[in-house]
Amino acid sequence: MSISIQSIRKTFGSYTALEDISLEIPNGSLTALLGPSGSGKTTLLRIVAGLEFADPGSGKILFHGEDVSEISTGKRGVGFVFQHYALFRHMTVAENIAFGLSVLPSGKRPSKHEIRDRVKELLGLVKLEGLDKRRPHELSGGQRQRVALARALAIRPKVLLLDEPFGALDAQVRKDLRRWLRQFHDEIGLTTIFVTHDQEEALELADEVVVMRNARIEQIGSPQAVYDTPRSPFVYEFLGNVNKLTDTSGSHQYIRPHEVEIRFAAECDPSTDELGTIQHLFSAGPVASLSIRLDNGSFLDVEISRKILDEMCLDQKDRIAVKVRS
């Protein structure tokens, strides 16, 4: 189901959360809304879900060409997963997952038997077989989040919306669940939007990244495109580490740590290089990162492979030349 967001505006009192947002999300894609807190990404997701309504007269939300702007959240057919899971703690895992089916009007409600089968199927899908009788407090964070996902999927939603789905999890679980979600999405092909403030997460997981800032969309594109050709200094700085160099004329130049070339100070080419001193060197891992203090006073982060580091026999306090101009 494709989603079309057409010039949506949202204000809370005098605060503008979204300023004329338009966005097309193709059927079956996995889209990340990426931005710092206060950028409006969660508000946009909530408007798509019908948990929040856009300002009257501002714009429309279409699901597969059909205007759903005025339809209540329960009738939109969206699966929504909250950052803090929002599981019903007085119900078992199975009851949580079955909730959306059990509240259907009696004519449409599946039989008890059918609900049980569906719950079982979903538990298998999220790899939580056998945990149906547990209660939420007996589960780990990652398990809870998967129960929340199964609960959202039980109603066979047309779109899946995830609000900071990994925000409350530890780094390792986060990584595992992220990879699992990507694989899961590829299997079921449900149009999915997720909100995150973690650029690494957005770049690794999404087909398309929507970078937001101050109630506006800053850039839309594939992870590769937004990373390689950022359209604004903001996107440049927000997507991964970047060095900001100011030259004598006062204009800024951006260079990513891994793009910086280094050579011995003796080989310095003054037309393109700056001289500096290695202040700090960190090499536990496949990539070594160096913090270099240039002679003009600015700092530069540099990432080079361990191989190069070993070949050059670099150490702290060594003088070095850095290529900063092409």
Next chain:
Amino acid sequence: MSKRRVIPGFGMSLGFSITWLSLIILIPLAALFIKAAGLGWEEWRELLGSPQVIAAAKLTFGASAAAATVSAVLGLLVTWVLVRYEFPGRRLLDAMIDLPFALPTAVAGITLCAIYAPNGWLGEILASLGIQAAYNWLGVFIALTFIGFPFVVRTLQPVMADMGKEIEEAAATLGAGRWTVFRRVVFPLLVPALITGFTLAFARAIGEYGSVIFISGNLPMKTEILPHLIIIQLEQYNYEAAAAIATGMLVVSFSLLFLINLLQRRIDWQNR
């Protein structure tokens, strides 16, 4: 206590607690039991089995249970309004909830009586509808509701405030209507706090004296509550009898409260 604990002072704080509890609760209670034991078995049975005591007990426990139940329902509604909506005067209303705690109960009793008596403000209107709201069961019930209601609000309020919007939103996205959300998600989560509030209101109502005696009229066999019977015995220097009635009251109250506690534990365990 050979096991080392992270938080120091367990022994001392437990000692303090027990001493303190003994001084203000256990010793007075023991004195009460000892006094009551001054009566023989026959006298006990005769006193507690007398029609007047039984009628008073029925009224006290019955009206208390009814008042606590109504307090629970009204308290739930008022708490909902206080927690969920922003409106002018909300803080004022919030502060007013505590008034029954602070008001001397006799003042409350006289005020309620003045208002609900057949010639009072509300009493007049009710009387014209054929309802008598003072000097009968209803009067006792009104006074006990007034006294018990703040307990329910104050126990529910933090729980409801902490509950957050997310679980309701989650239920709504899954297709549940407003009423279903309340019935299947919000209410079950409030039940433990609601029972605590009910229990406090109930316990308070059983022992309530000051606010009831004016509006009840204290007609023997009709509108006389147990605490009033105790006072009557005291006025006649009948200390043993007073202690005996009090002991009987305590035993019944304790059993009821204990049962409610058990029930709550069960629900709490499920809800965790």
